């Protein structure tokens with residue numbers, strides 16, 4: 001029950017018209033709780049109006065986080081919202097076991113898997129890293145280190161390193177190759193390495209890192225040196241994609257050195273075959289459409305997390321940052337960023353394809369992109385106003401594509 005101190009006349013005002021009530025007309029304190037209570041309908045209106053000004057999540061193509069679920073899922077979530085999730089005695093669940101089997105954990109018929117539900121992959125990564133650090137594997141705990149790839153998801157790995165005093169050894173990227181090179185990762189392993197972390201679904205390009213090769217190289221190194229360095233797979237975005245689309249891909253507990261995996265339910269956690277297949281088709285359609293525009297180079301691959309990462313072929317006059325800004329006018333939230341070292345000269349736009357990104361939204365995005373490119377091409381170059389270095393790099397692309405990659409890139413100083 002809401003106890004209201006409003007006078008009768010004001011209460012009537014708010015019953016008849018929320019917007020005309022004094023609560024909605026005069027602003028409430030911004031950073032403090034109001035002295036007096038207000039009617040619940042006025043509070044609801046004020047808060048929902050403020051939320052309305054947030055970006056539209058459906059048009060926010062920056063995020064991997066699920067923005068639409070079937071109404072049955074919404075209902076189940078609402079039915080569980082009042083449960084104290086950590087109270088496993090009262091609210092046991094079987095999800096950890098289901099996921100362990102999905103990831104081919106060597107769990108016998110009458111055994112249960114070891115795992116834990118967390119708030120998200122960030123927390124899972126902290127727990128897994130800490131378990132590796134405490135396992136007594138390293139000779140000197142203070143010198144503990146972890147070898148991983150340098151991608152955007154690094155934020156949570158960086159947090160782990162800082163909170164738990166572990167040195168991160170990062171494998172640098174290079175132009176044309178945006179995942180961890182397993183050879184370099186294994187070279188970095190020493191007697192104090194607590195684990196090597198691979199990412200299934202790079203946040204940059206959606207590409208899966210080659211966990212199988214990493215496993216084989218690391219197994220050889222372990223044999224040679226007597227270490228027993230394990231692998232952790234950060235499958236936050238790809239863990240619910242690979243088991244449905246790429247059944248033959250060995251990335252999980254089938255590989256002997258993979259000792260732990262994290263996965264985010266809120267990213268493709270509804271990853272059944274048809275849903276993911278549909279996302280992949282929409283990603284391919286968007287990717288083809290952007291490629292046909294002629295000005296973009298597609299960096300994402302056909303295999304991986306359904307996303308489209310693309311760069312301007314020529315960024316001497318305009319940049320992806322201008323494109324991102326202009327698309328915002330149509331409501332689209334599409335991030336633009338420069339790649340991490342040593343590929344900083346490449347700047348990309350990234351569109352994450354989720355279940356609710358329908359074919360018609362993809363068509364709309366393409367036509368809005370065409371409008372934006374036409375507009376931008378007519379504008380005077382913004383880049384020329386600044387000091388720029390235009391570098392031309394020629395790079396052999398690794399991984400069997402055999403292509404020679406020419407890129408003109410712009411570095412602002």
Ligand SMILES: *Cc1c(COP(=O)(O)O)cnc(C)c1O
Nearest residue numbers: 120121122153203234236237264
């Ligand atoms: C999203 C993401 C994370 C962080 O996951 P949360 O569930 O948001 O905490 C970690 N690693 C990768 C590869 C990710 O994509």
